[in-house]
Amino acid sequence: MAKRASAAPASRQYWLFKSEPTAFSIQDLAKSPKKTTFWDGVRNYQARNSLRDTVKLGDRVLYYHSNSDPLEIAGTAEVVKTGYPDHTAFDPQDHHYDPKSDPDKPTWYMVDIKLLQIFPQSVTRQQLQESPSTEGMLVLKRGMRLSIQPVTAAEWQAVHKLAGVADVE
DNA sequence: GCCAACGTTGGC
DNA sequence: GCCAACGTTGGC
Numbered sequence: 001m002a003k004r005a006s007a008a009p010a011s012r013q014y015w016l017f018k019s020e021p022t023a024f025s026i027q028d029l030a031k032s033p034k035k036t037t038f039w040d041g042v043r044n045y046q047a048r049n050s051l052r053d054t055v056k057l058g059d060r061v062l063y064y065h066s067n068s069d070p071l072e073i074a075g076t077a078e079v080v081k082t083g084y085p086d087h088t089a090f091d092p093q094d095h096h097y098d099p100k101s102d103p104d105k106p107t108w109y110m111v112d113i114k115l116l117q118i119f120p121q122s123v124t125r126q127q128l129q130e131s132p133s134t135e136g137m138l139v140l141k142r143g144m145r146l147s148i149q150p151v152t153a154a155e156w157q158a159v160h161k162l163a164g165v166a167d168v169e
Numbered sequence: 170g171c172c173a174a175c176g177t178t179g180g181c
Numbered sequence: 182g183c184c185a186a187c188g189t190t191g192g193c
Contacts, residue, residue, distance in 0.1 A: 020179090044188075067179055125180085143186040145178050 008169070014151040015055065016062040016139055017077070017113070026063045026074040026118055035115035036080060040088045041096040043108060047148035052083040052109040055148070061113055062151055062159060064139060071125035073159055074118060076168065081112035119163040133158035 017039065019025065029037055042048055061077040085106035089098040101107035128134040138149045160167050 018179090071180075142180085143178095145187060147178090 008153070008167075009058070011056070012153075013054070013056060013059045014062070014153060014156040015050075015059060016064050016073075016137075016149045016151050018064045018066045018139075018147045018149075020067045021065045021074075022068070025065065026115070029063070029077065029113075029115050030118060032115075036112055038081075038086075038110050038112050040086050040110045042086070042110065042147060043096065043098065044145075044147060047146055048107070048109055050148045050150075051111050055079055055082065055111050057082055060116070060156060062156070065122075070122075072122040073128070073163075074122045076116040076119075077113040078116050079111055080114045083109040083111055086110040116168040117165065119165060121163060123159055123162045127162050128159075131158065131162060134162065 021027075024037070029035060039051070042051060057079055059079040061079065062073050063075050063077055065072050065074050085103070086096070086101075086108040088094040088096045089101035089106065089108045090103050091097055092099075096108075098107060125140070128137055129140055134140075134155055137151065137155055138144055138146070157167070
């Protein structure tokens with residue numbers, strides 16, 4: 001019998017997470033224990049709200065390399081732990097320290113993500129701009145600085161098509 | 170509550 | 182390196 005891809009749960013949501021590869025690249029994620037990391041350092045309220053309230057277990061993540069050459073979606077990840085306080089905000093030694101964040105009432109949140117796959121050929125920003133199926137993506141909008149962005153299921157599929165790979169279930 | 174100044178993001 | 186866009190801060 002031929003193998004058939006099982007349908008994704010209807011509740012599954014898709015996201016795009018930005019990271020500067022000089023800070024933490026998808027290769028760094030691949031080298032992390034259990035290929036898993038906590039997504040710390042988000043210091044924007046809209047992105048915080050997503051991490052704290054909306055991003056769910058099993059949600060999928062497009063891993064976007066910003067401030068790099070080329071700008072690209074380098075692969076995908078899966079949410080393996082939902083929002084919990086970002087402890088780096090409490091550490092004065094940490095680059096992301098925020099003295100206003102109270103451990104008893106944390107301001108900043110993070111999730112854990114686990115690598116699903118590194119695309120054999122990453123999908124460049126230029127490809128996204130040139131493809132009708134992805135040209136409407138939020139990340140392409142001028143001045144869009146949000147580091148945690150929603151992505152539609154259609155965009156998720158289209159990015160995989162551009163990458164020439166199948167979705168990882 | 171307004172808004173100018175400032176720091177940061179991030180594509181180009 | 183430049184600079185537009187954006188979010189935050191703080192004086193008034």
